[in-house]
Amino acid sequence: MSLLAPLDRNALTHASPSEVRAAVRAGRWTGTTKRMALGYHQANVTIVPERHAFDFMRFCQRNPRAFPLLDVTDPGEPFARLAAPEADLRTDISAYCIYRDGVMVDRVANLRETWRQDHVAFLTGCNLSLDAVMIEARIPFPHLVRESAFPAQYRSNIATRPAGVFHGPMVLSYRAVPAPLLQRVVELTSRYPLCHGGPVHVGDPAAIGIADLAACDWGRPPEPEPGTTPCFFACGITAQAAALASGIPEMITHAPGHLFLTDLPISDRSLG
Amino acid sequence: MSLLAPLDRNALTHASPSEVRAAVRAGRWTGTTKRMALGYHQANVTIVPERHAFDFMRFCQRNPRAFPLLDVTDPGEPFARLAAPEADLRTDISAYCIYRDGVMVDRVANLRETWRQDHVAFLTGCNLSLDAVMIEARIPFPHLVRESAFPAQYRSNIATRPAGVFHGPMVLSYRAVPAPLLQRVVELTSRYPLCHGGPVHVGDPAAIGIADLAACDWGRPPEPEPGTTPCFFACGITAQAAALASGIPEMITHAPGHLFLTDLPISDRSLG
Incomplete structure (x- = not known):
């Protein structure tokens, strides 16, 4: 397997989360993350400025069906210390959306130029993480x-x-x-x-x-x-619908379908 | 049953949470809340100024065994809109502790004079809420x-x-x-x-x-x-050990053993 060639989804189905993240970081995978690193939590990532972070965290707590919290970063730290301590949230997602004042204004491949010291990232669970369970149960989605x-x-x-x-x-x-x-x-x-x-x-x-x-x-x-x-x-x-509906000055998210691969097995119930 | 006489714990064992809160508010019950309003979540209550609220909420998320979140108030609102919408967090706990700069400085019967517009209250689960389960299973704690x-x-x-x-x-x-x-x-x-x-x-x-x-x-x-x-x-x-260890300027809590009775049945799994 070459270091630079694009990868096929099948090559990443049974890869580890860190292998998927490495492929994304290197630009070898730019697609959606369905059926990848089966058995691990894929996370929605929502980034807001610190002054809106406590509001957003209460929004998650009050809407647990939409926002099951997996990890929340310290302000300015692009690292998910619980969910994937060796990952970099600025580079390890294959596409990001930038919302300003209630409008999606950009879609970017990384946040190297965008991440600020007042940014806080929220990682919340995703039902694509159940692809492994559905495949095992032979549910033909x-x-x-x-x-x-x-x-x-x-x-x-x-x-x-x-x-x-x-x-x-x-x-x-x-x-x-x-x-x-x-x-x-x-x-x-x-x-x-x-x-x-x-x-x-x-x-x-x-x-x-x-x-x-x-x-x-x-x-x-x-x-x-x-x-x-x-x-x-x-x-x-x-979360993205809330950015559009509430017109907040800034929210940065993963692009829909392009989730962040965590190191958390879905079989681990210790988080909630 | 007189409106003013003190109550016996047995009178509150099968009372509703709102009846227990009313007894506390009226000063008819000043003791611990073990074996009360069986089957409902009793909550630890931790109040911090808004500038420390996002830190404390991350502290809860990172330590879910210690701090299973039931509700978080909006700044300045002494009302737990999810957990007990008709209750008043300033009066419905029978004893409160006030910590300042890492020292417990006071124990008070209510927060009528203490509650401020920048206060945020966190409600987290308690194992006394399982008294009902232990009694039913005949566990002789x-x-x-x-x-x-x-x-x-x-x-x-x-x-x-x-x-x-x-x-x-x-x-x-x-x-x-x-x-x-x-x-x-x-x-x-x-x-x-x-x-x-x-x-x-x-x-x-x-x-x-x-x-x-x-x-x-x-x-x-x-x-x-x-x-x-x-x-x-x-x-x-x-939480109180953290107030002592980290020496934060202010934390107000329920007094240990004197928990807040929520309206949430422990059988309701929709919160987590």
Whole structure:
């Protein structure tokens, strides 16, 4: 395996989190992180200035389904000392989004020029961390079966509990679940509150304000999957929806789908 | 039952949390809260000025065994909107401790004169919330059997993970467990991470820096209980040990043993 050649997703499926991060840092992997370093927590990363950090941390605590906290950095430190002590949050994610005054203004490949001494990073759990569990249980989610597929995310009509400057709708991630597997998917996901737990809603998308599944706000529109039941899980993109809704001066995040690979096994329950 | 007469603990064992808080507010109950409003979360309450609040919240997140977060107030708001929306944190605890510059300087019956607009209150879980579970399982902990008994707490040699200005030893709460019930106690307590979960240490107290069980730092010294195994659980008094160790300018807490009764049932797992 060359040091410089691009990598295939299959090469990283059973890689360690540090191998995935090294590939990202070296520019050898620039894609989404679905089905990578199976069995470890993938984290949403939300960076805010210190003066908004306590507000954002209360926002997480009040909305634990959307924001199961894995780690919070000290101001100015781009290192997640609990979740991945050897990683660098400025370089180890393959794409970042920059929001200013309620608008997404840029998408960048690293934060080397952007990171400041007053930045605080929040790492929160993601349901892509359950890819390992779904593969083992033979749940045929499209994003695990087809390379071109990726989960779709939607703004729902469920409001988050506000905290300080932060408010906005809960964003939900869609899974089409074959009807005979519905009970199993609910049971398995419910065991992992740090990966958003079980579905927030099962059934009619209109009941939670989603008029058209084809018109997703993030991710990729789902193809129709006959014989499936719609399931919606809380999603960390809720932070980005809050940046848009509340118009705060600055938030920097991972780009949707491009998560940060932590060293925390999903089997470790000591964090919550 | 008179409106003004002092109450007996038995009268509050099966009372609702709001009834216990009303009795405390009216001065009809001034004692500890063991075996009260069975089945609801009793909370450690730690109040710090807003400028230390983000440090303290990271301290909680990094030490989840000691500080399972139940609620965090907005600055200046003495109301726990998630945990007990109708309660007043200034009056609904029967005794408070005031720490300044690393010294406990006062013990007061309410915070009517003390609460400020920059105060933030953190509510964290307590293992007294498991009294209901232990009674149902017929675990004869001394504090449940004898009115005069109360658990003993000790500074251990286990360090907390520091955050900002906060550091110090983990404080542990002692239970003498009859040897045949040890497995059952570990199993039951481990189901409740918001009540500190299972024991941090089982066996020789000297292994965690406790030389003499009779010399406890908080609570009441245990009487010798032949045929029991020492079990030590993480304890919210760890916050008060941090106030003493880190010498921060101000922290206000519930007095050890005098916890805040929330409306959250311990059976509700939606918080974590």
